[in-house]
Amino acid sequence: MLSSLAVWPLAILIGIVLGALGSGGAILALPVLVYGVLLPVHQAVAVSQIVVGSAALIGALLQSRRGMVRWREAALFALSGLPATTLGSSLSARLDPRHLMLTFSALVFLAGARLWFLDSQTPSARPRLLPCLTLGAVVGLLTGILGVGGGFLLVPAMIAFAGIDTRAATATSLPVIALNSLAGALQHYTLWSSALPLVLTFLLATLLGTFLGLSLARRTSESHLRRALAVLLLVVGLFVARNNL
Numbered sequence: 001m002l003s004s005l006a007v008w009p010l011a012i013l014i015g016i017v018l019g020a021l022g023s024g025g026a027i028l029a030l031p032v033l034v035y036g037v038l039l040p041v042h043q044a045v046a047v048s049q050i051v052v053g054s055a056a057l058i059g060a061l062l063q064s065r066r067g068m069v070r071w072r073e074a075a076l077f078a079l080s081g082l083p084a085t086t087l088g089s090s091l092s093a094r095l096d097p098r099h100l101m102l103t104f105s106a107l108v109f110l111a112g113a114r115l116w117f118l119d120s121q122t123p124s125a126r127p128r129l130l131p132c133l134t135l136g137a138v139v140g141l142l143t144g145i146l147g148v149g150g151g152f153l154l155v156p157a158m159i160a161f162a163g164i165d166t167r168a169a170t171a172t173s174l175p176v177i178a179l180n181s182l183a184g185a186l187q188h189y190t191l192w193s194s195a196l197p198l199v200l201t202f203l204l205a206t207l208l209g210t211f212l213g214l215s216l217a218r219r220t221s222e223s224h225l226r227r228a229l230a231v232l233l234l235v236v237g238l239f240v241a242r243n244n245l
Contacts, residue, residue: 007036008205011051015209018052018149018174019059020217020225027108027148029206031236034101035243037198041097046188047199048147053181055206056149060174062214068171073132073162077154077176080133081140085180088144089187095145098244104146105240111152112233115226131161139176144184149177170217 010032017028029052033044063069092100135157139150151173158169185192192199216225 007032007202010036011202011205012209012212014052015055015206015211016213016216017209017229018055018151018177018206019210019213019215020220027111027152027233028236030104030147031108031240033202035239039195039198041100042093042188043191043195045092045100045145045147046185046191047195047202049143049181049188050185050192050199051203051206052147052149053178053185054203055210056174056181057178058207059210059214060171060178062211063171063174066171068168069175070162070164070168070172071175073158073164074172074175076129076132076162077136077139077158078179080136081143081176081180082183084137084140085144085183086187088141088146089184090144092145100146101240101244104148105237105244107142107146107148107237108233108240109237112230112237114152114156115230115233128161132157135161136176140180143177143180144187147181147184149173149181151177 010028014028014032029048030044033039033047034041037044039047060069064071135153139153139157142148142150142153154173154176155166155169158164158172159166162169162172164172
């Protein structure tokens with residue numbers, strides 16, 4: 001198990017990614033908790049949900065004060081995301097931990113590849129209801145099953161189907177991530193509450209990273225941040241797959 005001091009940089013990194021890109025940070029929490037902290041997989045999912053949800057909530061409030069969050073579009077994705085998260089949380093408890101981690105590794109690898117090859121997107125002319133609801137449900141399901149925030153799907157979906165630009169989509173993804181993750185955490189209360197000191201330590205470090213990430217996003221090229229995260233996700237995906245095959 002990594003010491004608390006060793007886990008801090010990893011938790012800060014998760015927050016930086018979450019604050020800077022609105023995506024990808026949450027997906028790093030599960031392997032850190034499983035392979036760094038050595039939590040059982042199902043408990044790691046629950047801890048990931050409460051930490052990521054809380055960090056995303058703080059980030060959403062900060063971005064809202066800057067007028068960056070498009071609340072109508074966020075509500076559209078959350079409308080289908082919340083019930084899907086509830087379903088996913090119920091399914092997660094019934095799945096074999098090894099199968100969960102293999103599914104997670106495939107998802108991480110897919111997210112890394114998408115980020116690497118992602119070109120600049122042009123926002124749609126107007127919001128498209130059905131694709132927004134469908135993607136919202138997919139993200140909610142993933143959040144419930146694996147404890148991931150789903151920002152790597154939310155951000156491009158908001159650009160393509162909700163008619164908002166990249167910066168606004170990054171900010172608008174945060175309240176959706178917060179709602180979905182905290183809804184899943186409520187269902188898994190007994191799992192993460194039994195590790196409350198770890199939750200608070202991890203959350204504090206993640207929040208620090210989120211503040212740094214929000215500042216970094218205003219001063220650094222988004223494409224450079226995205227490429228660096230893509231490489232990190234590809235490495236994490238391969239590592240998790242190797243440990244479970």
